Amino acid sequence: MSYVSPADFARKMVDAGEAKVFMSTRDTLIRAYMAGAILALAAAFAVTVTVNTGNPLIGALLFPVGFCMLYLLGFDLLTGVFTLVPLALLDRRPGVTLRGLWRNWALVFAGNFAGAFTVAVFMSIIVTFGFTAAPNEIGQKLGHIGEGRTLGYAAHGAGGMLTLFVRAVMCNWMVSTGVVAAMMSTSVSGKIMAMWMPILIFFYMGFEHSIVNMFLFPAGLMLGGQFTIADYLIWNEIPTVLGNLVGGLTFVGAMIYATHHRTGPERARRDTAHQGVVPTAAVPAE
Template sequence: MSYVPPAEFVVKMIDAGEAKVFMSTRDTIIRAYMAGAILALAAAFAITISVQTGQPLAGAILFPVGFCLLYLMGFDLLTGVFTLVPLALLDKRPGVTLSGVMRNWTLVFVGNFAGAFTVAVMMAIIFTFAFTVEPNIVGQKIGTIGEGRTVGYADHGAAGMLTLFIRGVLCNWMVSTGVVAAMMSKSVPGKVIGMWMPIMLFFYMGFEHSIVNMFLFPSGLMLGGNFSVSDYLIWNEIPTVIGNLVGGLAFVGLTLYATHARTAPRRSPEYDGVAAPAE
């Protein structure tokens, strides 16, 4: 059967986390760069569809194509390694240390940002004919998104920051569910279906994804968005990264690990008033 039961795919999660800790710097950067670039292209694709059709749901339905492609090719997003890599440390895999986990997260962050920024520059060139004309309608929309999801949060002060953080948590709850869902099947169609559903949900609901934002906000700045780099970092990227970490690790990685890899002892029948079988 193509379905992999939880007790088995949780072991795959731990194995994947361990493998990422020991991956070479070169391979980690390359895989993270390509993941950031592909996800950025998918975001540009989805926004273009939403603007041209006037149907945000259409963009959300098709956005997961990028996520599915990058994971089928073995590339890494920060949101995924937030969930998988700490499990190898928690499981006490030989040689896995906290510094190794932090090294992986740092390299993946750098690679994701570089890939997403590369696509941001390319798309800004396309939207403006190499910065010789005003942004087209899609470019204008990206600039508006950047404003609403930075200064828009700042306008609400602490309440805006909490909202941003919770959106980051909910985002990686869904994205990491998609990462894990790919391990539930041995077939490509099964993996794609498993990934598609939670990714579509997060995108349509407007949750905050740190790597998607690595594309949206640099693009918005290049396309005339009325916000600053500090607005982007303080009122989006940094809280989003923290929220993504909490959401993926707490609600996906640790819960699955606790109940399937470190399952609690079974209750004795006698606790329910049923006599234990005679020896």
């Protein structure tokens, strides 16, 4: 059977976190760069589908293709390492330190941003014919997304910031569930099916993903979006990164680790024989 039991994939999660800590700088950056680029391309694809069909559900249904591709190719997203790497530290794996954790997160962040920014430049060139024409309908949509997800939050002050943070928490709750779900199966088809569902939920619900936003907002700025770099950092990227960290680590990594890897002791079983209770299975049929 291709299904992997929770106890087994919980162990795989810790093993994966440990491996990422000791991965070389070169490999970490390459894998993070490619993950950011592929996810950004998937976001561009979803926006294009949404604009051309007028139906955001179709775009959301197709967006997970990018996540599945990058996972199967062994590339790393910041949202994933937020969930997996701390488990190796929590499990006290030899040589895994807090410094190693921060190193991995910093490298993956840098690689993801570089990959997503590359695609942002490429898409901006495509929708403006090399910046020689006004953005087409897809380019205009990209610009407006950036405005709504920065100035839109800012207009609500503290309430907007709270909403942004909660959306980021729920995003990585779903995205990291997709990462873990892929470990539930040993077949490619099983992995894809398991990943597709939570990624679809996050995208259609409009939750905030730090790497997707590394594409949307630079592209929006290049395509005439009426917001600033400071707006992007303060009213989106920084709170989104923090929310993604909380969502993935708390609601996925820590929960699965606690109940499937460090399972609590069973409660004492009641000895029915000493209490004069005849077990149901022992009662003779009439």
